[in-house]
Each structure stands twice: as structure tokens, then as C-alpha cells.
Amino acid sequence: MFDHTQRFIFDDTDVRGEIATLEESYQHVLAKHPYPEPVAQLLGELMAAAALLIGTLKFDGLLILQARSSGAVPLLMVECSSLREIRAIARYDAERIAADADLARLMPDGVLAMTIDPLKGQRYQGIVPLDGVDLGACLSSYFANSEQLPTRVWLRADGRRAAGLLLQQLPPDRIHDAEERSASWQHVTTLADTLSAEEMLGLDAETRLHRLYHEEQVRLFEPHPIEFRCSCSRERSANALISLGREDAEQLLLEQGGSLSVDCQFCNQSQVFDAADIAQLFSGGGSQAPSDTRH
Known part of the structure; x- marks a missing residue:
């Protein structure tokens, strides 16, 4: 079961996390369209983001991530259901894509929209500019701007695998002093910043966490599988x-x-x-x- 998410929690501080690892579902998406490498990378990162977020949200329905721009990549779109079934698509202009193009060059003046479409209840959408250095930074800005719990996101993809890491500060329980809470949050996020793309994509969740937090007490929970599935049908x-x-x-x-x-x-x-x-x-x-x- 390579495609999955895993939740973890720090025993001595008020921080939880989520790790996402995708391979088969990512390859299913790439097999449907001949995406250039920079587009495949961005789409993989957005898929990893959707997998991370579906693990943190408690609802039955559909999570939709859409990145839109006026650039060479006008659309990235990922849908992930609460059943952890995922599909994705990108639109691009091949003539305008350089092999070394980054997010800013591929999607200038872009916005990232996160839509939660529950089976019951109201639809919710939040939007943030695509003005970060990468999609992980943009999602981190989304959480910072939405006045939710402090949250950081790291995303990587290489056309073969996609991976993500999410850290979120929880309400005071183990640590109540504001300065201590801030120092603890700074500590775990600074260590996460040291994780290389190769380590994110090549190491399993347990090894990744040991690499980062071998001096911390971390509990890693059972994985939840993610799979590619398209919701199209003859009836639709x-x-x-x-x-x-x-x-x-x-x-x-x-x-x-x-x-x-x-x-x-x-x-x-x-x-x-x-x-x-x-x-x-x-x-x-x-x-x-x-x-x-x-x-």
C-alpha cells in the first residue's frame, strides 16, 4: 500500500501532523495525459496537498483544489473525496513551458481555491494568491490568512512519486505558556524545513519522522489508503x-x-x-x- 496518508502526533507538545505518499494514483493521472515535466511536478504536488487535507477534514463529500492563472498553466485541478478517491487534471500551453520553469513563471497572477463540497450542509470556498515560492508555501499562507490553527505544508513531486508533510499547532493542552508554545512550534517547523526533496520522496513515513524528530516523542498512526478513481459514468x-x-x-x-x-x-x-x-x-x-x- 504505497499510496496513503498517515497521521502523527507529538506526545510532549501541542502539534499534530500528516504525511502523504502517492505513486500509483499519481501515475494513473500522468498516464492519461502527456504532461511536460514542470506541469507533472506541479500537479503531483497539488495531489499530495489534497491527500493531506482530506486527512485533516472531518466531513463526507468532496475536496476540490483549483489553481488558476493567466500563464502557461491556466489550470491545475484535483478532486479528492472523503472516501480518499482522487483524480486530477491540468491545462497548459506547451510552447510557453521551459524545462526549468517554476511556479511563478508557470502561473503568474494565479490564485488557489480550496472548495469543500459536503454531501450535507453548505459548500465552502477559500481563495489565496499564488504568490509563494511553491504550492506548499501558498497553502501555508492560506491557513495563516484564514485565522485557523497555525499550519505549515511541504510538498514535493518528481513525475514518479508525490509526497507531502503537514504540521498543525493544536489548542493548548500540554503547553499553556505562549512563549513556550511559540518556541515549540518554531522548533518542529524549522526541523521540517531541513527535509530534502529526495528524503520526502524516497523515505517511508517512519524513517522520515525519525530523520527529523528522533529526539522527540512521536506517535505514528495506521495508514489510510488513497486511490485513483474517476467519478465519470454513462449515467452522468x-x-x-x-x-x-x-x-x-x-x-x-x-x-x-x-x-x-x-x-x-x-x-x-x-x-x-x-x-x-x-x-x-x-x-x-x-x-x-x-x-x-x-x-
Whole structure:
């Protein structure tokens, strides 16, 4: 089980953490689109961020991270459900991407939006500028600006693996003195800053924590698996066609030569509908094709 998140907590101070490690799910996403290396790296980092955050949020529903800009990468998007099913996509202009381009060059004037879409209750969205040195710094700024518990995020990806580390200061319990709390928080975050990309991507969670905090009392909890899964389906594609209305759907069918293909941007799969399928949809017969199903 390589793709997972793991929670940990410091026994002697009011700090908790989360580690995310992705490989198979990351490779599933990269296999769907030929992303240039800098784009693949950014998308992997955002996937690791979503995996970290889904482990800290207590809700049933969907977490959506979207980074948008006016640059060579106008969109990065990751969706991760409370069931820890993840999918991701990027939009980019290949001619404008240099091999050594960083976040500032790829996504100038960008913003990062975090949307929490619960199955029950109200949808929530927070937005922060993409003005940090990397996506981890931008997410850290998001938490700082939202007046939540002090939180730091570190993200890395190399086109093969993606990894993330999150530290969060908890309300006073073990330490109540403000200066001591500040010093403790500074200590654990300063040590985390020393973790190299190679160590984040190459070491398991237990080894990473020992490398950083071998003088601290740290408890590492059981891992929770993360997997790639796309939520597209024939039924959803059919609902999209129904939303067009019968007249527009039939006109589109005529323009497309008698066969409509509804493509999923995330996984590149297609659902194909012919005249018999369209007639069945609008007569209330459902989305299962009377002719051969093509997927």
C-alpha cells in the first residue's frame, strides 16, 4: 500500500501532523495525459496537498483544489473525496513551458481555491494568491490568512512519486505558556524545513519522522489508503445530454454524424450515444443503451 496518508502526533507538545505518499494514483493521472515535466511536478504536488487535507477534514463529500492563472498553466485541478478517491487534471500551453520553469513563471497572477463540497450542509470556498515560492508555501499562507490553527505544508513531486508533510499547532493542552508554545512550534517547523526533496520522496513515513524528530516523542498512526478513481459514468454523461434539452441534443447528434461522444477530461474515457440512445433518454428509458454499449 504505497499510496496513503498517515497521521502523527507529538506526545510532549501541542502539534499534530500528516504525511502523504502517492505513486500509483499519481501515475494513473500522468498516464492519461502527456504532461511536460514542470506541469507533472506541479500537479503531483497539488495531489499530495489534497491527500493531506482530506486527512485533516472531518466531513463526507468532496475536496476540490483549483489553481488558476493567466500563464502557461491556466489550470491545475484535483478532486479528492472523503472516501480518499482522487483524480486530477491540468491545462497548459506547451510552447510557453521551459524545462526549468517554476511556479511563478508557470502561473503568474494565479490564485488557489480550496472548495469543500459536503454531501450535507453548505459548500465552502477559500481563495489565496499564488504568490509563494511553491504550492506548499501558498497553502501555508492560506491557513495563516484564514485565522485557523497555525499550519505549515511541504510538498514535493518528481513525475514518479508525490509526497507531502503537514504540521498543525493544536489548542493548548500540554503547553499553556505562549512563549513556550511559540518556541515549540518554531522548533518542529524549522526541523521540517531541513527535509530534502529526495528524503520526502524516497523515505517511508517512519524513517522520515525519525530523520527529523528522533529526539522527540512521536506517535505514528495506521495508514489510510488513497486511490485513483474517476467519478465519470454513462449515467452522468446522459444527464449532461438531458440538460441540453431534446432539440439541442438531436441537433448535436445530427451535426456529429449520428453519434455523440461525451468525453471525460480526467480519465479520457468516452461514452457514446446514438439516435436510439437519445430517443430512450428523452422518453424516460434511462441511460443504458439499447444498442451495444461503447465505453
